[in-house]
Amino acid sequence: MKETSPREQKRLLLIDDDPNLILLVKDYLEFRGYEVITAENGREALEILEQEQPDMIICDVMMPEMDGYSFVRCVREDPRTSWIPVLFLSAKGQSQDRVKGLNTGADVYMVKPFEPEELVAQVESSLKQANRLIQHQNKSSDGPNKIQVPAEVDLTPTELKVVQLLAQGKANRQIAEIMNVSQRTIESHVSNMLGKTSLNNRTELARWAIESNRA
Template sequence: MVTMADAQILVVDDEPDILSVLVYHLSREGYRVTTAVNGQGALTTADAERPDLIILDLMLPGMDGYEVLQRLKRADRTNSIPVILLTARREEEERVKGFEVGADDYITKPFSARELTLRVEALLRRAKAEPVSVSRRIAVGPVELDREAHRAFSEGAEVDLTPLEYRLLEVLLERRGRVQSRRQLLQAVWDTNAAIETRTVDMHVARLRTKLGGAAPLIETVRGIGYRFRALDK
């Protein structure tokens, strides 16, 4: 079993038993491990230590695990730290909610050491393979974004976008090829806990579509799920 060299992992759990088991397994694999026992500590530590990966128990005293996750993901939009959720609940609902808020993977209790290390490795590998280049220019198919000038182009011609539209397009481009639920988009574009109807997203997607023009719909609808920008490059 290959360990990712020298990665640092933050483990957040309030149950001493589970915490120690996690620490034990991860340490044995050669990872540097930091711990936190509540949401507040998790956020502080994540900010201070910038770990390479966070393992987060959903059930925490005080701050809800989801909220911790949300704040983690919101803190640094461009390059957030991958998070593995730890949950006793298997229900689809939980899983969906977790992914929607931005989890990268999850593990159900009880878990085996093998399962744990496999997922940790997979995520670290992925994070490493995706050096987050916050490039000044991003182009997908006929659409182009100049982030420095804050301008958008479609088939060479400049498109006049409102701030919100620009931001929505930016998010969709960054995550091209991947479905984004309405809730995910709300979180990414509207930042806040936005007390906004998810239907509003539809509206802005429609406006974007119109402004971008083109025959083929660049922003695809994934019925029942959300939207996805066509991945034509590469």
């Protein structure tokens, strides 16, 4: 079993209406050293978020009362929770389902059934990315020169997702794979955003996304 001190232990919020899956995933993640809070649907999860601030959310898509899409929109709209990484679990594996999930605000989309080891790897990867983002944001806020862009920059939902992934250090090829589009399409989105922001390169674009709280 992974040794984790109480101070280092990461807290995960697991949301699913299938009690068997909740039990299986909770046991596996706790065995790997995580603290796991559970909820049966999005509405119950929002109530938990009023009191708790987990390091990551793992969420089913199709649930009663409030589905995963509606829940994640609420999470992303709340400044207190907008930074939390979200992993979608879904039985729907078509490309349009993945795209919808990612465009809604999820960081990772996994299709059921899945291998528990893959889930743990995705969780660990997302937590590391979030930590790098926080560290980078702290360094950026301490720096003397803030990125300057036009006052009003209007990004499309797709462009916003692309720039969020850029801020996580993803290459165009990786972003294309995540969003299930061609690399040329991602390059076109990046080019459009450089035009809108008058920035010079992907690095400045990623830094601007973090400094403006778009990431």
